[in-house]
Amino acid sequence: MSFVVPFLICFPFLVSILMFCIRVNKVRNAIAYASAVVIMVAVGVLAALWGLDGGETVLLYQNTEVADHVISVAEIVLMVAVTYLCFKYKRYWISLLMIFPTLLLLWLEFFGPELAPLNHVRIDHLAILMCIIIGLIGGLIIVYAVGYMHGYHHHHLEFQDRRYYFFMLLFAFLGAMFGFVLSASLLWIDLFWEITSICSFLLIGYTKTDEAVENSFRALWMNLLGGTALACGIVYFALAQHDVSIINLVEKGVFENSATVIPIALIAFAALTKSAQLPFSKWLMGAMVAPTPSSALLHSATMVKAGIYILFRLSPAMADTLTGSMITFIGGFTFFMASLMAMAQSDGKKVLALSTVSNLGLMVACAGVGQAETVWAGVFLMIFHAISKSMLFQDMGAIENSTHTRDIEDLNGLIYRLPMLGRIMFIGIAGMYLAPFGMLVSKWAALRASVNEHNIILALLICFGSATTMFYWTKWLNRLLSSTTEPKIKDITKKNEQISLIIHAVLMIALCVLFPVLSTTYVEPLLLETFGYSSAALPSKLLYVLIVVIVVIFAVPLIAHSATKNIPANQKISYMSGVNRGDNRDFTDSLGDPKELQLSNWYFKNYVGQRKLMEPSSLVAAAVIIVMLAMIIGGALR
Amino acid sequence: MSSVIAIVCFLVLAPFLGGLLDGLDRKISARMQGRIGPPVLQPFYDVRKLFNKQTIVVNKAQTFLMLTYMAVQIFVGVLFFAGSDILMCFFLLSTGATFLVFAGSVTHSPLSTLGTNRELLQMMAYEPAVLLTCLGFYLAPPDHTFSVSELIQTPVSLILYLPGFFVAFVFILTIKMRKSPFDLATAHHAHQEVVKGITTELGAKNFAIYTITEWYEKVFLLAVVALFIVNDNPLSYIAAVIVALAVWFLEILIDNTCARVKWDVLLKVTWVVTLLAAGVNMLILMLVF
Known part of the structure; x- marks a missing residue:
């Protein structure tokens, strides 16, 4: 060695x-x-x-x-x-x-x-x-x-x-x-x-x-x-x-x-x-x-x-200290505020960046509480986040090379237009917030741990932050899945980019299933080493129930998909109050001319945009840090 | 063994109970509005009729997404009645609801997409209250547990410790049960009953699936309300049923007396109520116990 x-x-x-x-x-x-x-x-x-x-x-x-x-x-x-x-x-x-x-x-x-x-x-x-x-x-x-x-x-x-x-x-x-x-x-x-x-x-x-x-x-x-x-x-x-x-x-x-x-x-x-x-x-x-x-x-x-x-x-040295409280608050606060700001972003890379900030906030908060249980959740967050975020970024880059845009609104129906990259994006995003993927399970663990530690601010921030996180990811997935009549795009992704992406995707699904094993064989010894004791935030009995859940969640869509594939279905055009021109894309406007239908997600730019929130939340965070640091240093020197 | 019975009962009886409540709901609403209303069994007739129709879709993926939605939501109920972890149940419930959202957005239809956006907003509005309720159950003495099988064996009804959580949960139940003033996602459009937001493009069989899933979900949600009341005394189960029915009646009353609000009011009011009722209750629990 x-x-x-x-x-x-x-x-x-x-x-x-x-x-x-x-x-x-x-x-x-x-x-x-x-x-x-x-x-x-x-x-x-x-x-x-x-x-x-x-x-x-x-x-x-x-x-x-x-x-x-x-x-x-x-x-x-x-x-x-x-x-x-x-x-x-x-x-x-x-x-x-x-x-x-x-x-x-x-x-x-x-x-x-x-x-x-x-x-x-x-x-x-x-x-x-x-x-x-x-x-x-x-x-x-x-x-x-x-x-x-x-x-x-x-x-x-x-x-x-x-x-x-x-x-x-x-x-x-x-x-x-x-x-x-x-x-x-x-x-x-x-x-x-x-x-x-x-x-x-x-x-x-x-x-x-x-x-x-x-x-x-x-x-x-x-x-x-x-x-x-x-x-x-x-x-x-x-x-x-x-x-x-x-x-x-x-x-x-x-x-x-x-x-x-x-x-x-x-x-x-x-x-x-x-x-x-x-x-x-x-x-x-x-x-x-x-x-x-x-x-x-x-x-x-x-x-x-x-x-x-x-x-x-x-x-371990931050447990029940002022430093720990400062770190926990800043982390939880960042988790919530960044996820709010992510709701107002339509640039794919910026959403990924804000979601990174947000998830890092959760990990920081877990570390700040300073108990084995929260660090257990934090370590898992780190593992899953590293894989899924790296995958999403690479995928976004490949999509940008092929489509010359990274605006989520322009990527309508990507899963049909760029099947491979679209699917990888789906897996990556699902991995960020849906049950039973690792990120959600870790978030769940963080929530349990924060209640165990009686940290009410963190618990509240996680509850509200989870809601906003779900919002911006789901609406992205909506765009991805939304049906489209736009033509397919030529996928110019290089072989090596594809290899990297596929390895990431496989790793992510594998880790999802190996979760309990990873917990007992690796993360618990890690905590033992750091804290002198170890305690998983999720009891192992629950982890095994979780495996059942994982199987169900993966199996159900597959079974449902194959079962309904051959059922004859009468396909109709969508309802547009009778003015659909027959291709689900154009409608007849009040002058009798065809007009293209544009649908978009909600962004609330005037409520939670970066311009609106970044300055005030930075100020709050800076004030908290300055005051707390002054208290910590002053208290220690006294 | 008892959990197996509970699961089987849920699987078999929940749709009947849900459908019956639905029928009564329509009857009571009609009486409140001075109408006679449809027969109590009308929801069952509707579903039977829907099932006899051919499958009509805008996008073929709708069918499998709706089936997944149903399967996951039923699975959540099964986990709950099996006495499993309540926080896991609600996390899964959100995942299941995402499939409904996908089914709405996959059509790229204007009304359905609008409903989808509103549905997402509603999910964002009620999620904190739901998660906090789970935390409330956990924090309530005597033993810290998320396990439903242990939560039903407490010496006293948990509502005594969790009044704020109860208020918050009943409040968001209005959203979950799609009652006015918070029924944005399935709101009628231009007074045409056929056009209902996220369900606009759900034709025939898919709409039947949607309806049945709603019945299962309704029973599950009322069971969570009952969980606030149930304790180790068998008589408490009767009280729980009464309270659940009272909450259900309250929702009908609210539905018939309130005008629909805009999305921002929905979000603000729900979050403020969540924070004040559940948040303050949690603070007290943490400080006292």
Whole structure:
């Protein structure tokens, strides 16, 4: 294992350099495929080795002098690069958010107190789970990206073809994510954290349009603000306890004392920025200008999960604390508000983005409650969300390439016009909110857990948020299913994109059935490790009833479909008060002329649109965070 | 064993009971309006007639979607009478209702699509109250459980702890039972009874399926009302039936005395009532127990 871990972190970075150097598309694509496979295999090997070892927590690398120096150099390089870009685009003040934390950490390393020795790498259930998500989903997204970017530059001749740069960032990002989840040293975590922030910043600005540059800098400052909080938290903890191990931080944090309360609050705050919680949700919305694979990879499947990961790590120390209440409230509030705003969106990618924000909110809230039961729900939410969101994003990208639109209203009857992509979209959306798919079951568990913890605000927000979530997904499905006379569209989806999509779909249905097994064999040990006790939010007896339900829900439509297929049915035209012109599409208007019938969903833009809600809800969230942080820090210093 | 009997009784008797209530509903409504009204068994005659007709569809997918809708809604009732988890029942009920929504939208017919949008809005309006009611059952002492089989064996009727939840649930029952002022999704259009929102394009057999499913659902919903009353005393079952019938009568009364409201009023009023009645009740439960 001591070889696999550095391989997993370093290999993507090496490939990333290779991607930048190779300018022949075919060669680069081949290497990208091979590397994606190698990464997936490496993750598999790591998981297998660790599993064969008995699934115990493994601690590695106590002496890492060389690596520490590399990290210091990398921090300085990043600082210089970001400062350069900030000055180039005249956003001077943002560079301060990079310079200050970097110098602070360098000071800690070279002039700070002697730090207690620690193991820099920790492999446990949570880390392995994250590795599998990153490796598997990330690898599939790279496979997809090769085909997608080919088509993208075919259609968007106005953008310079910088695929070498794009793939460089994707791989660098994967390496950073592996490093992030496997590190136990907060100093390492901080570096990888900054790398992911900067990768996403560069990816959002990929097209270099004004909008892209604007949005990329917004993402940058929000993420760097989190990075600054993280660095402050680390330095405070190091100065107070002479320690930079996240595990020790959590262990000591369980017994509240001032040395740990402040770092935990600051790190949790940083996680809010990374997970795009209110008031920092805007950067994720802006990130949708980037090509779809980066939306899928960075902004839905993996990067935003970094914040969730760190919150899960901290969650035992957040139980019954002010920090926990703050995180729970912000998460629940974001869940509800983002789902409201999603109702008013007709741009498919934006709906996906808002739903990501919303679901992340639920996970954040689960972590904030800090009990094994809620984290159980949170972990499942994370697993299912990663798969279905990555699938939906990729599908949306493929649909956009084929239809040149991503407006849900234009995608009327897609399931008949683009059968394969339409069906995948159906599975993906059904997976987001319908029983018995994982997301709904996890939401159900979160609801039970929040009542068990007597957290009334969270329970209320989940109840109302579920209702709004159901609304915007169902109306999307309505458009998808609505019958149409419009012609079929030529599906120009590449083979590799299809492979990635189908693997996702299969995975999702398989996970749905394997839910109870996954719970007992993996998630419960994970909780045991994190909390010292484990408790599933859904009793196993219920999980088995659930399997019956799953079978019924899958079997009934199939049986009903095959049973009614051959029943003779008298097909009539639809009722339009007698003015249907016979094709269900045109009607006779009052002048006797044919007029095309246009049907659309409800959007309530003037009630719950982003313009209407984003500012006030950001203000509320910001006010809550500022007041709570002031209370937490003030209380701890007193 | 008793759960098997309960399931069989539900499967066999619910449509008769639902149909009978439907017939009585029409009779009582007619009397309130000073009419004589149809015979009590009229709903059964209607359904029989619908079944004898050929299948008429706009889109062939309608039939299978309606069958799925029926199967899932009946399954929900079965789970409930089997004493299973009540929160699961209601989550599934929403999933089943989505199939009705699909059946409405799959036609791409203007009136049906309009009804579909309204149906979705109604679902959004009642969902919080429904979920909160389940949480209320869970929070009520003595034992924290979602299991219906345990909820019916409490020493006292749960309504004593859950009056606010009861109010919220009865309130959204108006929506679920498609009663005015909240019957937007199946509202009559231009006084023509044939055109009824989401069901506009449901012809003959499909409409019969819809009607029977509504009967099953009605019995299930009234059973949830009864769950507020039932306790380990056998006599409580009689009280439960009386309360359920009283609630049912109340819905008819509301139906005949209120004018239909606009969608935004529906949503706001329902959510405010949910928050005030169920939310406050929940707060008290959490603080006290």
